Amino acid sequence: MNPQFEPIIDGIVNDGYGIVDYFLTSSEVAALAARLHERRAAGQFRAAGIGNQHVTVEHAIRGDEILWLDEATATPEELAFLNRIGEFVDYVNRTCYLGLRDYEFHYALYPAGTFYKRHLDQFRSDSRRKLSVICYLNTDWQEADGGQLALFLPDGSSEREEVVLPVGGRLVCFESGRLEHEVRPATRERLSLTGWLKTG
Numbered sequence: 645m646n647p648q649f650e651p652i653i654d655g656i657v658n659d660g661y662g663i664v665d666y667f668l669t670s671s672e673v674a675a676l677a678a679r680l681h682e683r684r685a686a687g688q689f690r691a692a693g694i695g696n697q698h699v700t701v702e703h704a705i706r707g708d709e710i711l712w713l714d715e716a717t718a719t720p721e722e723l724a725f726l727n728r729i730g731e732f733v734d735y736v737n738r739t740c741y742l743g744l745r746d747y748e749f750h751y752a753l754y755p756a757g758t759f760y761k762r763h764l765d766q767f768r769s770d771s772r773r774k775l776s777v778i779c780y781l782n783t784d785w786q787e788a789d790g791g792q793l794a795l796f797l798p799d800g801s802s803e804r805e806e807v808v809l810p811v812g813g814r815l816v817c818f819e820s821g822r823l824e825h826e827v828r829p830a831t832r833e834r835l836s837l838t839g840w841l842k843t844g
């Protein structure tokens with residue numbers, strides 16, 4: 645029983661999503677946010693696209709800029725993050741038999757006023773993404789800053805909305821093929837590491 649991993653799994657099983665605060669310490673959040681800003685200043689970020697076969701940039705759907713993490717060029721704090729995710733993957737495989745084999749993560753930066761409209765994370769042509777994981781890298785995020793992640797949870801024949809503030813160090817996880825969600829606009833830049841735990 646892992647005190648950080650177990651509540652995430654419990655949340656997914658019981659509520660349709662898992663959430664844990666302080667997955668990252670405030671110094672880890674600050675270090676990763678600093679790496680993000682350095683890499684963006686170095687021109688490594690690109691506007692995020694839609695789709696996986698024909699990728700297009702559609703600002704009316706999503707306005708974030710992203711950079712995929714690559715172990716080969718990762719800094720110590722990025723490697724520490726990926727290793728922690730690797731431990732979570734091993735834990736999920738020991739306790740849930742999802743058969744996860746791989747994971748991929750990108751930094752995301754939403755400039756103030758940008759958003760990501762309601763969507764599912766699984767591609768129609770590729771169902772290997774099993775769990776979506778988002779870890780926020782914001783310092784001092786307040787309710788008035790906006791930028792909520794809204795989760796649309798099935799509730800009998802209708803649905804219920806849960807909103808999550810992108811507080812630094814907080815991790816949210818849900819089933820990629822099941823849970824529709826959206827990112828609401830914020831009044832300030834909104835930072836995260838977002839990724840997918842995949843089969844095959």
Ligand SMILES: O=C(O)CCC(=O)C(=O)O
Pocket residue numbers: 752760765778792793825826827836838
């Ligand atoms: O940043 C978030 O809260 C969610 C991001 C998201 O939905 C995605 O990148 O697919």
Ligand SMILES: [Fe+2]
Pocket residue numbers: 763764765776825
């Ligand atoms: Fe998403």
